Amino acid sequence: MAAPLEIRNSATGKIFPAIGPLIIGVMFGFGALRGLASGANSGHVLVIALLALACLALGFFIARGAFDTSVKVVLDDNGFRDRRAGDVLVPWQNVRSVRLASGGKGAAMLNFELTGEPPDEIKYSAVNALSRMLPFGKNIVHMEISSLDVQGQDMIEAIRRLAPHVAVEG
Structure with missing residues (x-):
C-alpha cells in the first residue's frame, strides 16, 4: 500500500x-480621495469608492x-x-485517462476522463460549472492545480504509481 499524497x-x-486586484483597489481608492479633494460629483466618487472596495475585497478573498x-x-x-470540488472519492477504476492541460511546470489543470459521469457532488460543485453548461465533456473532471503546493508533473508521476492502468495523455 503506497502512502497517500496529500496536497495543500x-x-x-x-x-x-x-x-493585481489589491493594486487596482488602491488605485481606485486614491482616485476616489482625489475626487473628494477636488470637489467632483459625489455620485462619481461613490462609484469609484465602491469599485475600490470591491477590488480590495476580491484581493483579500483570494489571498486568504x-x-x-x-x-x-x-x-x-x-x-x-x-x-x-465535492469532497467525494473517485475510485481509480472509474478513471480512464488523465491529461495535464497545458503541459510542463506551468500547467494549471489536470483533466480526468471517467468511464461514466462524475458523482453528483462533483458534477454540481461550483468549480465544475463550465462542464454543466458545455454540450461535451460530461465525463471529464477538471482539477485546478496552479494554486496547490505540488507541480503537475509530480501529480502525474503519483497517478502512474498509484493507478498504473490509467492512461496518461500529453
Missing part, C-alpha cells in the same frame, strides 16, 4: 494572483487561501479526492 494550498499560488493549511487534494490507492 501554495502560499505563492494564492498571494500572487491577489496582488494562502493561510489555509488544510489538505485540498488526496491521491491514494483507492482514488482521488478534491475537497474543493
Whole structure:
C-alpha cells in the first residue's frame, strides 16, 4: 500500500494572483480621495469608492487561501479526492485517462476522463460549472492545480504509481 499524497494550498499560488486586484483597489481608492479633494460629483466618487472596495475585497478573498493549511487534494490507492470540488472519492477504476492541460511546470489543470459521469457532488460543485453548461465533456473532471503546493508533473508521476492502468495523455 503506497502512502497517500496529500496536497495543500501554495502560499505563492494564492498571494500572487491577489496582488493585481489589491493594486487596482488602491488605485481606485486614491482616485476616489482625489475626487473628494477636488470637489467632483459625489455620485462619481461613490462609484469609484465602491469599485475600490470591491477590488480590495476580491484581493483579500483570494489571498486568504494562502493561510489555509488544510489538505485540498488526496491521491491514494483507492482514488482521488478534491475537497474543493465535492469532497467525494473517485475510485481509480472509474478513471480512464488523465491529461495535464497545458503541459510542463506551468500547467494549471489536470483533466480526468471517467468511464461514466462524475458523482453528483462533483458534477454540481461550483468549480465544475463550465462542464454543466458545455454540450461535451460530461465525463471529464477538471482539477485546478496552479494554486496547490505540488507541480503537475509530480501529480502525474503519483497517478502512474498509484493507478498504473490509467492512461496518461500529453
